[in-house]
Amino acid sequence: MPGRQPFPDQGPTAGADCAVLTVAAQLHIGEGQFIDLPVRFGYRGAEPFSVVMEFPGSDPAVGTWEFSRDLLWKGLHRPAGTGDVRISPPCRCHGRRRLxxxxxxxxxxxxxxVPVGPVQGWLRESFALVPRGREAELIDWDAESRRLVDGR
Structure with a gap:
C-alpha cells in the first residue's frame, strides 16, 4: 500500500499500537502439493478495521493484502468472505487442519x-489494542468525509 509504514518485527518491541505475527504458511499449488512460505499479519490501532497480510522476502508482484479483521475472525469459525479474500476454518473431515x-x-x-493457533492468539492481541465492536470509535469521521469529498 503506498504511504504505509512497514510493520516492525513481532514481539514486545513491535510497538504499543500494533500487533505483528509472522508464521510459516503453505501455498497450495495442486492436489496435496504445497510450497512453504512465510506470511506476516499486521494490525494497527490507527487503522482499526483492517489487517494487513504480507509475504516477507517474496517477489513484490505477490503484493500486500488488506482486509477486514472481522473477516479473519469469522473465518476461524465458519467460511467467510464473498470478494477477493475468502477464509475457511480447518476442515478435519477433509484432512485440512489449518486456516x-x-x-x-x-x-x-x-x-x-496458515496455522490456526498463532492466528487466534494474534487476533486476541489485536482485540486487546482495539476491542472487537469498538473500532468505529477510533475513526475521525469528519476527517474521513473531508478526505472523500476532496478526492484524496
Whole structure:
C-alpha cells in the first residue's frame, strides 16, 4: 500500500499500537502439493478495521493484502468472505487442519494455509489494542468525509 509504514518485527518491541505475527504458511499449488512460505499479519490501532497480510522476502508482484479483521475472525469459525479474500476454518473431515485464506486477483487465485493457533492468539492481541465492536470509535469521521469529498 503506498504511504504505509512497514510493520516492525513481532514481539514486545513491535510497538504499543500494533500487533505483528509472522508464521510459516503453505501455498497450495495442486492436489496435496504445497510450497512453504512465510506470511506476516499486521494490525494497527490507527487503522482499526483492517489487517494487513504480507509475504516477507517474496517477489513484490505477490503484493500486500488488506482486509477486514472481522473477516479473519469469522473465518476461524465458519467460511467467510464473498470478494477477493475468502477464509475457511480447518476442515478435519477433509484432512485440512489449518486456516485457509484464498486470495483472488487479476492474475489468478492463491490458497494459503496458515496455522490456526498463532492466528487466534494474534487476533486476541489485536482485540486487546482495539476491542472487537469498538473500532468505529477510533475513526475521525469528519476527517474521513473531508478526505472523500476532496478526492484524496
Amino acid at each position: 485457509r485464506i484464498t486470495l483472488r486477483g487479476d492474475d489468478g487465485t492463491a490458497s494459503i494455509d
